[in-house]
Amino acid sequence: MAQSFPEDVLEHVFSFLNYDKDRNAVSLVCKSWYEIERLCRRRIFIGNCYAVSPEIVIRRFPDVRAVELKGKPHFADFNLVPEGWGGYVYPWIVSLARAYPWLEEIKLKRMVVTDESLELISKSFKNFKVLVLLSCEGFTTDGLASIAANCRNLRELDLGESEVEDLSGHWLSHFPDNCTSLVSLNISCLGSEVSFCALERLVARCPNLKTLRLNRAVPLEKLPNLLCRAPQLVELGTGAYSAEIQSDIFSNLAEAFLGCKQLKGLSGFWDVVPAYLPAMYSVCSRITSLNLSYATAQNPELVHFVSQCSNLQRLWVLDYIEDAGLEALAASCKDLHELRVFPSDPFDAEANVSLTEQGLVAVSEGCPKLQSVLYFCRQMSNAALVAIARSRPNMIRFRLCIIEPRAPDYLTLEPLDTGFGAIVENCKELRRLSMSGLLTDRVFEYIGTHAKKLEMLSIAFAGDSDLGLHHVLSGCESLRKLEIRDCPFGDKALLANATKLETMRSLWMSSCSVSFGACKLLGQKMPRLNVEVINERGPPDSGPESCPVEKLYVYRTIAGPRVDMPGFVWTMDEQVSSSLSRVTERRGD
Amino acid sequence: MAMISEEHNKEKLGFEETELRLGLPGGGGGIVNGDFGKNTNANGKRGYLETVNLKLNLSLKETEKGENLQKEKNLISCSNNAVKPPTKTQVVGWPPVRSFRKNVMAVQKSNSEEGVGGTATFVKVSMDGAPYLRKVDLNMYKSYQDLYGALGKMFSSFTMGKCDSQGMMDFMNESKLMDLLNGSDFVPTYEDKDGDWMLVGDVPWEMFVGSCKRLRIMKGTEAIGLAPRALEKCKYRS
Numbered sequence: 001m002a003q004s005f006p007e008d009v010l011e012h013v014f015s016f017l018n019y020d021k022d023r024n025a026v027s028l029v030c031k032s033w034y035e036i037e038r039l040c041r042r043r044i045f046i047g048n049c050y051a052v053s054p055e056i057v058i059r060r061f062p063d064v065r066a067v068e069l070k071g072k073p074h075f076a077d078f079n080l081v082p083e084g085w086g087g088y089v090y091p092w093i094v095s096l097a098r099a100y101p102w103l104e105e106i107k108l109k110r111m112v113v114t115d116e117s118l119e120l121i122s123k124s125f126k127n128f129k130v131l132v133l134l135s136c137e138g139f140t141t142d143g144l145a146s147i148a149a150n151c152r153n154l155r156e157l158d159l160g161e162s163e164v165e166d167l168s169g170h171w172l173s174h175f176p177d178n179c180t181s182l183v184s185l186n187i188s189c190l191g192s193e194v195s196f197c198a199l200e201r202l203v204a205r206c207p208n209l210k211t212l213r214l215n216r217a218v219p220l221e222k223l224p225n226l227l228c229r230a231p232q233l234v235e236l237g238t239g240a241y242s243a244e245i246q247s248d249i250f251s252n253l254a255e256a257f258l259g260c261k262q263l264k265g266l267s268g269f270w271d272v273v274p275a276y277l278p279a280m281y282s283v284c285s286r287i288t289s290l291n292l293s294y295a296t297a298q299n300p301e302l303v304h305f306v307s308q309c310s311n312l313q314r315l316w317v318l319d320y321i322e323d324a325g326l327e328a329l330a331a332s333c334k335d336l337h338e339l340r341v342f343p344s345d346p347f348d349a350e351a352n353v354s355l356t357e358q359g360l361v362a363v364s365e366g367c368p369k370l371q372s373v374l375y376f377c378r379q380m381s382n383a384a385l386v387a388i389a390r391s392r393p394n395m396i397r398f399r400l401c402i403i404e405p406r407a408p409d410y411l412t413l414e415p416l417d418t419g420f421g422a423i424v425e426n427c428k429e430l431r432r433l434s435m436s437g438l439l440t441d442r443v444f445e446y447i448g449t450h451a452k453k454l455e456m457l458s459i460a461f462a463g464d465s466d467l468g469l470h471h472v473l474s475g476c477e478s479l480r481k482l483e484i485r486d487c488p489f490g491d492k493a494l495l496a497n498a499t500k501l502e503t504m505r506s507l508w509m510s511s512c513s514v515s516f517g518a519c520k521l522l523g524q525k526m527p528r529l530n531v532e533v534i535n536e537r538g539p540p541d542s543g544p545e546s547c548p549v550e551k552l553y554v555y556r557t558i559a560g561p562r563v564d565m566p567g568f569v570w571t572m573d574e575q576v577s578s579s580l581s582r583v584t585e586r587r588g589d
Numbered sequence: 590m591a592m593i594s595e596e597h598n599k600e601k602l603g604f605e606e607t608e609l610r611l612g613l614p615g616g617g618g619g620i621v622n623g624d625f626g627k628n629t630n631a632n633g634k635r636g637y638l639e640t641v642n643l644k645l646n647l648s649l650k651e652t653e654k655g656e657n658l659q660k661e662k663n664l665i666s667c668s669n670n671a672v673k674p675p676t677k678t679q680v681v682g683w684p685p686v687r688s689f690r691k692n693v694m695a696v697q698k699s700n701s702e703e704g705v706g707g708t709a710t711f712v713k714v715s716m717d718g719a720p721y722l723r724k725v726d727l728n729m730y731k732s733y734q735d736l737y738g739a740l741g742k743m744f745s746s747f748t749m750g751k752c753d754s755q756g757m758m759d760f761m762n763e764s765k766l767m768d769l770l771n772g773s774d775f776v777p778t779y780e781d782k783d784g785d786w787m788l789v790g791d792v793p794w795e796m797f798v799g800s801c802k803r804l805r806i807m808k809g810t811e812a813i814g815l816a817p818r819a820l821e822k823c824k825y826r827s
Contacts, residue, residue: 077688078682343684460685
């Protein structure tokens with residue numbers, strides 16, 4: 001039946017498929033569909049840059065316009081992955097430059113990007129449009145200068161929260177005068193001052209600019225100059241939101257905001273001076289996304305501002321909002337779907353703010369659309385978790401961080417197994433879960449039994465034995481990413497569920513009880529997995545085989561063991577048992 | 590023991606040369622300088638943790654304690670069933686706050702710590718003959734003495750003339766003032782809110798912090814032109 005449609009009809013039909021999942025499904029139907037699909041796939045997403053090689057990608061998909069790559073494991077965000085681990089994008093860029101001269105978009109997350117890579121990008125792709133670098137590192141403002149200077153049709157430059165070596169703000173002036181194509185510019189992570197004149201002129205000549213996220217060095221007094229030149233902005237990230245309190249600064253600011261009728265999203269707010277928050281009141285009712293997570297404003301100014309935003313869908317805020325603020329939020333923002341509350345003082349054992357589980361319960365009960373939560377607090381109870389689970393069966397992402405590791409239910413001193421159990425049992429669509437507090441193997445039994453749609457699970461300081469890990473690996477059918485730290489999980493569960501690991505993107509285990517011997521065995525048994533041991537203290541075979549490894553990162557791959565590992569990473573492949581010492585010596589050459 | 594040192598040498602050969610280092614200078618190489626059991630500080634790997642920990646304001650002692658206990662368990666006993674509970678205070682990577690966020694919050698905190706009204710008062714400081722400008726946060730200091738001390742450190746050839754107990758210049762004594770200004774000593778001056786250049790020390794400290802826009806350390810002989818105006822302003826203010 002497939003042969004009855006001419007190729008171009010099929011291709012046309014396939015052009016409506018944008019999700020990788022759909023395209024992957026379509027390519028499995030038959031050989032001719034596989035062939036047609038691969039020739040017309042334009043967007044590639046690679047969740048682990050080591051799962052596949054550039055050559056394999058290029059061989060299958062000859063005409064790609066957009067590539068998205070992710071490098072380091074998620075726990076790299078919390079300094080658990082040592083420097084030099086990997087995630088280098090340069091070899092990818094070299095291959096992509098050769099194969100896809102018409103590549104338009106590159107999005108990278110947690111990768112090491114050098115100025116060399118940026119320069120190569122800027123010179124290799126004539127129609128380059130979108131560069132997004134999230135949580136990347138390794139480049140300087142010189143690399144940005146190449147992008148600005150050479151990418152004639154640049155639409156989007158988003159530096160996310162990357163670590164950029166800031167040599168000077170001069171790079172921005174490299175955008176040529178005839179560059180008018182910018183739609184999105186996010187330089188919020190940069191420390192140094194860019195030339196305000198250059199920025200102003202750039203903003204003025206880009207009529208399609210919708211997103212502008214400034215860095216801290218852009219002073220508040222100058223913000224109106226930019227807003228007046230870009231009244232069409234939809235997303236704004238302010239620079240430092242502070243100035244001496246002067247009525248002319250305030251009125252200029254208020255007037256400029258009044259002109260921004262399309263503004264839907266706000267962020268920035270470093271060094272916030274609360275007296276200036278009311279300057280934005282005219283836009284509040286249209287705001288759907290508000291990121292105040294770097295704003296150290298406190299109540300009442302903070303909650304007063306947030307409550308003005310009755311159409312808020314996404315709020316990121318510091319715990320200065322407190323329970324009272326969250327209760328007010330629950331009453332005024334009925335459209336809320338995402339809440340993230342970050343800790344203002346995460347390393348203080350004592351609470352510096354009055355934020356408890358009550359705030360989260362209030363929002364869960366008051367906001368019927370709430371589906372995504374990230375919440376840091378210092379106390380939690382099973383009762384609260386059960387209440388949240390019952391109010392919000394539509395929860396999709398639930399990440400709770402109780403600051404003290406292994407903290408029990410503060411009311412009953414019991415583990416929080418029941419609470420998290422209620423979450424997975426009631427929230428049948430739950431895709432992402434991060435847990436904390438005192439947890440026994442029982443919670444993992446609940447998770448294995450109920451969390452059938454769970455794709456990503458983060459566990460820390462939890463569990464009693466291998467049984468915990470076994471429940472998760474054997475029960476969670478949709479699991480793709482599992483990251484574990486400081487849990488007493490070891491060899492038995494890992495080896496018993498070795499084949500499960502091939503159905504997942506990756507597994508991270510650090511400070512657990514997985515022995516070197518088990519890692520070797522896993523590596524030998526599973527040729528399509530890369531089993532990488534990270535041991536900073538020395539080669540894993542320098543102690544007995546039963547010695548636990550420091551960190552373990554296992555991921556499926558069709559590219560074989562990687563070749564760019566630093567000295568503290570060992571791959572457990574088929575040859576490992578006889579050749580570890582050989583490998584070590586080879587490295588010494 | 591002999592076997593261990595043999596292994597040691599082997600790994601010193603292979604491991605050291607190629608490992609990436611981020612240790613502090615002089616942090617040494619390899620794993621430990623000697624046997625496995627030693628929980629020494631003198632190695633590159635530990636140096637890496639130090640670097641990271643400093644950035645994150647984590648207490649090294651606590652983390653080291655935790656790490657070393659773990660190491661002892663791993664390398665000496667290797668018979669652990671359960672992972673040792675982490676030390677109460679700071680554990681690496683916990684709570685899970687991204688480094689980017691930690692850095693931004695730390696910068697904001699340090700700026701507001703001594704703040705008057707929550708903002709810092711950074712002013713540029715230049716010194717005649719020095720090839721660089723500096724910036725100081727006046728809110729970091731509690732008196733003129735404090736400020737002079739800091740300026741002295743920044744510009745090492747800068748020396749201050751005599752001040753009274755509060756660091757205020759004794760301008761009421763014209764001859765003392767003229768002595769100072771005629772000397773080859775450097776003298777701190779500042780531009781105030783009105784745009785006038787004044788000698789530092791003529792008003793109480795808090796008022797100075799509120800009105801100073803920038804500092805310039807100039808040669809005493811050059812500052813002479815300021816003296817009459819400074820005296821005038823003093824008379825007007827008192």
